[in-house]
Amino acid sequence: MTQAQTLVDIYSKIADIYDKFCDGLTANDSDPLTMITTQLVINQNAWSSNGIIFSNPDSEEKIGLAQLEINSVLSIALELARDESTTYDATILNPQNELVPIPKGSPIMLLPKLIRLLVLYKAPLKFLMNALLDYIKEVVLDHVKRKIEEKTADLSTWENIASTKLIKIPKNAIAIAFAFDDIPVQSSKRFAPSNLNKSIVQPEPSPLPDLSKYLLDGLGTFQCGFSLSGSFLDKSVFWDMDTKLEYSRQQIKLPSYSFVNYQRYGYIHIEYANTCSISYLST
Numbered sequence: 314m315t316q317a318q319t320l321v322d323i324y325s326k327i328a329d330i331y332d333k334f335c336d337g338l339t340a341n342d343s344d345p346l347t348m349i350t351t352q353l354v355i356n357q358n359a360w361s362s363n364g365i366i367f368s369n370p371d372s373e374e375k376i377g378l379a380q381l382e383i384n385s386v387l388s389i390a391l392e393l394a395r396d397e398s399t400t401y402d403a404t405i406l407n408p409q410n411e412l413v414p415i416p417k418g419s420p421i422m423l424l425p426k427l428i429r430l431l432v433l434y435k436a437p438l439k440f441l442m443n444a445l446l447d448y449i450k451e452v453v454l455d456h457v458k459r460k461i462e463e464k465t466a467d468l469s470t471w472e473n474i475a476s477t478k479l480i481k482i483p484k485n486a487i488a489i490a491f492a493f494d495d496i497p498v499q500s501s502k503r504f505a506p507s508n509l510n511k512s513i514v515q516p517e518p519s520p521l522p523d524l525s526k527y528l529l530d531g532l533g534t535f536q537c538g539f540s541l542s543g544s545f546l547d548k549s550v551f552w553d554m555d556t557k558l559e560y561s562r563q564q565i566k567l568p569s570y571s572f573v574n575y576q577r578y579g580y581i582h583i584e585y586a587n588t589c590s591i592s593y594l595s596t
Contacts, residue, residue, distance in 0.1 A: 347376050348435040353425040357415045358405060360395040362387055365428070365445070367438075379438055383445055390449045394421040397457040400465060420455035424448060464596045474581055474589040482537070482567060482577035486593035489579065490564040493532050496588045533558040533583040535565055539575045550578055564594060 347367045354363050364384045369376040398414035407413050416422050427448045431441060468490060469483075482489070538552035556565055567577065583589045 344437040344439045345371075345373050345376055346435055347438050347441065349428065349432045349441065352432060353428045355391070355416060355422060355425060357417050357422075358407070360391045360416060362391065367441070368435075376438060379442055383442060386446065386449060390453045391416075391421070393453055394419065394456045397460045399459050399463045401463075419459075420452050424452050427452070466594055466596050469593040469595070471590040471592045473587070474583055474591060476586045477580070477582050480579045480581065480591070482579055483593055483595070485595045486567055486577075487569070487596060488564045488566045488594040489535070490592045490594055491532075491535070491558055491562070492590045492592075493558075493561045493585075493588050494590075496532065496561065496585050531557040531559050531584065532561075533581065533585075533589065535582075536580045537565075537567060537577060538580070539568075539570070539577045542574045542576065552580070558589075 347369060349365055350368050351363070351366045353365060356362065362384075365380065365387065367376050367380045369380070394416060395414065398416075398419070402414040402419065403417050404412050404414050428445065431444060434441075466487075469486075471492065534555040534557055536552055536555050538550040540548070540550045553568070581589070581591070
């Protein structure tokens with residue numbers, strides 16, 4: 314889901330909450346006095362609550378209807394918060410053997426503490442309903458903001474590289490991943506060749522340097538570049554320096570630019586044919 318889609322969905326659902334609220338609230342000058350008589354408790358395993366109860370000694374229809382409506386709104390808010398949980402939220406295995414999130418530690422768990430401030434506070438029904446709706450709205454918005462800000466990474470389908478290849482890098486890629494298989498056992502090992510003339514580096518009689526970590530061979534190289542569109546340079550590619558491929562599993566961060574009229578390219582050189590696969594990392 315894209316961030317834009319998430320925002321549209323969230324504000325649509327928030328609008329539904331307002332609609333639901335307004336359908337059941339028709340306060341006027343004769344707005345009755347009432348108060349919340351019970352503490353709110355959210356069931357962390359089921360994303361449900363015990364509901365809000367208004368005092369209603371005279372069995373006023375307006376208070377009874379408002380109580381039903383605010384609990385309906387609360388149920389919608391909890392359902393929205395459950396649907397917009399992040400991949401980092403704690404999870405449990407429910408009785409249906411499904412892995413479901415639990416609200417522990419999320420902003421929605423502040424709701425009982427906020428509503429506790431209104432318990433046993435006698436006030437006009439319209440005031441209490443507006444306060445409750447504001448609490449629910451703000452807590453739900455804080456909860457779903459985490460979903461908007463969450464970024465998850467995905468790897469594209471792996472593509473085999475035979476030896477050398479020019480590639481066109483997708484716009485949404487933030488890194489390129491390399492995987493090597495069936496490579497010679499001596500590849501990418503660090504050792505000093507027997508015929509290396511160390512005196513070139515440090516002549517006698519000074520102590521000889523330790524070149525035991527001298528890297529003889531890598532697995533290949535990767536070079537990134539870009540071209541601009543809409544200009545006289547649109548056929549030119551500006552290349553960065555080579556990056557050595559040294560590990561059987563390696564990822565290289567791709568450069569990004571503040572302008573939009575560019576296309577990134579890559580040039581891959583493989584030392585050992587038919588050993589490399591690439592994939593793109595995107596968020």
